[in-house]
Amino acid sequence: MSLSSQMLPLVGVVVGAAVAFVAVRIAWKRARQPSPWDEHRSKTYAEYSHVAKHLANRYQRIAAARGMVTVPEPLEPTPEVLAEIDTMEARHSALSETVRLIGGAETRAAATELDDCLQRLQHLARAGSNRDKESWGQAYAKLREAGRQYIEYAQASLSVTGEVGRDAEWSED
Numbered sequence: 001m002s003l004s005s006q007m008l009p010l011v012g013v014v015v016g017a018a019v020a021f022v023a024v025r026i027a028w029k030r031a032r033q034p035s036p037w038d039e040h041r042s043k044t045y046a047e048y049s050h051v052a053k054h055l056a057n058r059y060q061r062i063a064a065a066r067g068m069v070t071v072p073e074p075l076e077p078t079p080e081v082l083a084e085i086d087t088m089e090a091r092h093s094a095l096s097e098t099v100r101l102i103g104g105a106e107t108r109a110a111a112t113e114l115d116d117c118l119q120r121l122q123h124l125a126r127a128g129s130n131r132d133k134e135s136w137g138q139a140y141a142k143l144r145e146a147g148r149q150y151i152e153y154a155q156a157s158l159s160v161t162g163e164v165g166r167d168a169e170w171s172e173d
Contacts, residue, residue, distance in 0.1 A: 038158060041102050045154040048095040048111065049147070055088050055118055056143055059125035068128055068136040077126070092118070104157040110150040117143035 061075035075081060092115075099111045120139045128136065155162075 037102060042158055044095060044098050044102060045107070045158070048092070048099050049151065049154070051088060051092045051095055052114055052118060052147065052150075055085065055092055056121060056140075056147075058085050058088070059118075059121040060140065062125040063121075063128060063136055066125070066128055068124065068133050069140070089122075104153070106153040107150070107157045110146065110153045114143070114146040114150045117146045 058075065058081075060069060061071055061073060062077050062081070063069050064071040064074035065076050096111060096115055100108050103111065117139065121136075121143060124136050124139055
């Protein structure tokens with residue numbers, strides 16, 4: 001066998017290995033780059049959480065006005081207040097749909113649970129009475145857990161590492 005016939009397979013192996021290395025390197029770099037949707041997803045997740053917290057706060061203040069819970073600033077459900085809440089609920093609904101479109105499976109499930117908890121609080125705040133104190137406490141505790149789960153899954157879908165921080169958890173305010 002001539003030297004050139006022995007070198008040809010060796011050159012083929014070297015070229016194949018180099019091409020494979022370059023392909024893996026390109027795929028690795030591409031995987032490390034944020035997707036064009038990441039910024040939109042993070043803004044949607046944050047705004048959804050913000051509106052949900054704001055609604056929960058309004059519901060809690062209305063519940064306080066009805067004697068179901070004690071907070072520093074109860075809120076009477078006047079037509080103006082209810083109109084503001086209706087606007088927030090419409091915004092929350094739109095954001096909820098967006099989360100369902102762009103979120104991962106776990107984030108979507110957590111958002112659905114959070115929506116269910118908010119609906120329960122809404123019902124209690126709008127139609128409840130001071131006899132619903134225990135129901136309110138249970139519903140609000142469930143909301144806080146659903147909010148924590150949502151944040152955890154939203155962070156995971158954005159590849160944010162670490163535990164949900166205390167400042168990210170749902171507070172009593």
